[in-house]
Amino acid sequence: MLTSRNGIAAPTGCNNQAGIPTQAPVACQPKASAYQKCTRTLTRPFPLAHKQRGTPVCHALKPSNRQKTLDERILSGEFGDKGSTKERLTRPVRKFLASDPTGLGRALALQLARIGRVWKGEAAKKMPVARGDIREIVDAPVFIPLYNLYRAYGKIFKLSFGPKSFVVVSDPAYAKQILSTNSIKYSKGLLSEILDFVMGTGLIPADGEIWKVRRRAIVPALHKKYVASMVDMFGDCALHGCNNLDKAVKEGRSVNMENYFSRLALDIIGKAVFNYDFDSLTHDDPVIEAVYTVLREAEHRSTAPIAYWEFPGAKQIIPRQRDCVQALQIVNNTLDELIAKSKKLVEEEEEEFVEEFLSEADPSILHFLIASGDQISSKQLRDDLMTMLVAGHETTAAVLTWTLYLLACHPQIADRVRQEVDEVLGDRKVTIEDMRELRFTTRVINEGMRLYPQPPVLIRRALEDDEFDGITVPKNSDIFISVWNLHRSDKHWDDPDAFNPDRFGPLDGVIPNEVTTNFTYLPFGGGKRKCIGDQFALFESIVALAMLSRRYEFSLAPDAPPVAMTTGATIHTTNGLYMSITPRKVPPSQGRPPAASSASTEASKSSSAHAQVPAVASNGGMHRANGNGSTVGAELAAGAARP
Numbered sequence: 001m002l003t004s005r006n007g008i009a010a011p012t013g014c015n016n017q018a019g020i021p022t023q024a025p026v027a028c029q030p031k032a033s034a035y036q037k038c039t040r041t042l043t044r045p046f047p048l049a050h051k052q053r054g055t056p057v058c059h060a061l062k063p064s065n066r067q068k069t070l071d072e073r074i075l076s077g078e079f080g081d082k083g084s085t086k087e088r089l090t091r092p093v094r095k096f097l098a099s100d101p102t103g104l105g106r107a108l109a110l111q112l113a114r115i116g117r118v119w120k121g122e123a124a125k126k127m128p129v130a131r132g133d134i135r136e137i138v139d140a141p142v143f144i145p146l147y148n149l150y151r152a153y154g155k156i157f158k159l160s161f162g163p164k165s166f167v168v169v170s171d172p173a174y175a176k177q178i179l180s181t182n183s184i185k186y187s188k189g190l191l192s193e194i195l196d197f198v199m200g201t202g203l204i205p206a207d208g209e210i211w212k213v214r215r216r217a218i219v220p221a222l223h224k225k226y227v228a229s230m231v232d233m234f235g236d237c238a239l240h241g242c243n244n245l246d247k248a249v250k251e252g253r254s255v256n257m258e259n260y261f262s263r264l265a266l267d268i269i270g271k272a273v274f275n276y277d278f279d280s281l282t283h284d285d286p287v288i289e290a291v292y293t294v295l296r297e298a299e300h301r302s303t304a305p306i307a308y309w310e311f312p313g314a315k316q317i318i319p320r321q322r323d324c325v326q327a328l329q330i331v332n333n334t335l336d337e338l339i340a341k342s343k344k345l346v347e348e349e350e351e352e353f354v355e356e357f358l359s360e361a362d363p364s365i366l367h368f369l370i371a372s373g374d375q376i377s378s379k380q381l382r383d384d385l386m387t388m389l390v391a392g393h394e395t396t397a398a399v400l401t402w403t404l405y406l407l408a409c410h411p412q413i414a415d416r417v418r419q420e421v422d423e424v425l426g427d428r429k430v431t432i433e434d435m436r437e438l439r440f441t442t443r444v445i446n447e448g449m450r451l452y453p454q455p456p457v458l459i460r461r462a463l464e465d466d467e468f469d470g471i472t473v474p475k476n477s478d479i480f481i482s483v484w485n486l487h488r489s490d491k492h493w494d495d496p497d498a499f500n501p502d503r504f505g506p507l508d509g510v511i512p513n514e515v516t517t518n519f520t521y522l523p524f525g526g527g528k529r530k531c532i533g534d535q536f537a538l539f540e541s542i543v544a545l546a547m548l549s550r551r552y553e554f555s556l557a558p559d560a561p562p563v564a565m566t567t568g569a570t571i572h573t574t575n576g577l578y579m580s581i582t583p584r585k586v587p588p589s590q591g592r593p594p595a596a597s598s599a600s601t602e603a604s605k606s607s608s609a610h611a612q613v614p615a616v617a618s619n620g621g622m623h624r625a626n627g628n629g630s631t632v633g634a635e636l637a638a639g640a641a642r643p
């Protein structure tokens with residue numbers, strides 16, 4: 001056994017190439033001391049948008065021509081002098097003049113010093129431009145080079161390669177300015193261009209008036225009663241998943257839990273968004289295959305160096321593009337059928353549409369939107385549904401994957417989760433009230449999302465000039481807000497690489513979000529474009545983790561390939577997350593009765609455990625109350641601090 005930085009034992013077998021906090025001898029870790037160990041060879045210029053999938057993770061820079069590591073170069077002050085070159089060059093002249101005994105030289109030196117100060121002031125307002133060894137950055141997931149460059153160039157810098165350039169932002173105050181205070185000055189830019197083929201004018205890529213209208217229409221669909229009913233469904237899906245895992249356990253097989261979570265999340269989001277049972281946990285069919293083809297294409301395009309699919313004829317000639325067109329057709333046909341079915345049901349049920357409308361026959365978001373009388377084209381509806389499918393699938397699956405990985409590397413923390421789950425749930429069904437009781441499990445997810453934010457980078461484009469401490473970001477700049485850097489910065493976190501779910505304070509304290517941490521912690525973004533599925537996703541993750549922890553103990557399969565990261569829209573493993581699974585004897589107790597929570601009495605009156613929770617402006621005033629916000633931090637925070 002080795003000991004992690006936070007004093008928690010980690011197994012020696014924990015293959016730690018994924019930036020996790022153990023002191024196991026790792027090849028590459030985003031920590032100063034680890035950089036020297038990487039010896040990968042540089043073969044091409046820094047591939048910012050290069051396809052990363054399938055390449056082993058290496059968080060380090062190769063030693064430069066001068067055989068210096070980045071750490072040594074940072075320590076040497078190479079990147080430190082952000083002053084004026086003119087001022088630096090004229091410094092010796094000034095010194096020489098100052099030593100002139102006649103007085104004339106001294107007067108000139110004084111004058112030169114004044115001009116030097118002006119030059120220095122001007123230089124301070126210029127954005128640092130990443131230079132030099134950028135070409136030496138190896139084939140790593142994109143957020144890792146950005147982390148290294150952040151350490152070299154600081155909280156805002158420009159990254160140029162060829163005709164393209166990006167502004168990389170890694171400061172909470174700047175992130176707040178872009179996402180919240182000055183959000184009106186920014187669009188989704190590149191993201192809209194990349195995702196157009198799959199999401200069209202869905203909520204994630206949409207901007208301006210379309211975004212406003214669609215957000216107002218969709219957010220009310222994720223109301224309290226809906227989320228409460230979804231918790232029930234999460235439990236059923238997770239149980240179904242457990243039954244599948246039992247088979248693997250019996251056969252003594254290790255299981256790729258990344259794949260498992262991807263399927264679980266697909267089954268859940270299909271039911272939640274359009275009441276479609278993919279049942280991908282037990283079988284594959286052409287619709288599932290088509291969905292995965294489209295999802296993989298979205299990831300492929302977000303990391304491809306050039307938009308080759310836009311070349312004339314590409315969609316007909318290139319096999320992967322042809323497959324994508326066919327897959328889109330299958331998905332669109334399926335969605336059209338579901339839309340038609342839902343319209344028919346709405347006509348038949350003739351239920352009055354009330355504020356927290358929830359159809360028993362079909363509680364999905366699609367049904368809500370149709371029942372609300374939302375007059376939109378089928379194309380827009382499809383765009384919205386696809387957006388939620390993509391947004392709610394990959395993200396949650398990735399959060400669960402990396403959190404389970406962290407737990408496997410920190411058995412003592414996994415023990416604490418199991419203990420809590422046994423106490424709260426025993427072997428009974430999970431309910432919405434339990435979300436307030438599973439506090440440590442919630443913290444574990446919070447910490448999992450800090451160490452592995454999904455997505456690790458947020459993308460924006462400046463619609464007009466904006467200023468950051470005197471530095472101008474010009475109109476049309478493409479901006480990367482590095483959530484990874486914010487979450488891993490030692491300026492904002494003690495021992496930032498350590499997996500320490502207790503770091504967020506007492507368990508009955510607030511649930512961390514961007515507001516409680518002043519934009520240092522952004523698992524769901526912030527401001528008016530904050531995730532609308534934050535509460536849904538957090539509950540889904542808690543339920544899945546609780547159900548698994550109650551039944552099994554997980555450890556990394558001894559013969560598994562090393563766990564390493566690769567970039568997609570979210571962080572994937574390079575070779576899967578293979579786990580050995582040991583069944584636990586589920587305690588026969590019924591856990592705490594759900595009504596034990598003070599909230600649940602209220603909940604039973606109002607059908608929602610969140611009913612009594614005051615609304616807290618967690619996102620710059622764009623709150624769910626006005627149809628624009630989302631509330632996980634606020635509602636759970638208030639819930640956690642219950643009497």
Ligand code: HEM
Pocket residue numbers: 203204215387388391392393395396399454455458459522523524525526528529530531532533534536537538541
């Ligand atoms: C753990 C799971 C999830 C994570 C980590 C996550 C994260 C995020 C983040 C960081 C953003 C902001 C993106 C930006 O500012 O550019 C976002 C936006 C969004 N998310 Fe999520 N999300 C999750 C689950 C979900 C689910 C389950 C849904 C749907 C039910 C969803 C729907 C959306 C939508 C529609 C947006 C765009 C909102 C807008 O631009 O107005 N997300 N998500």
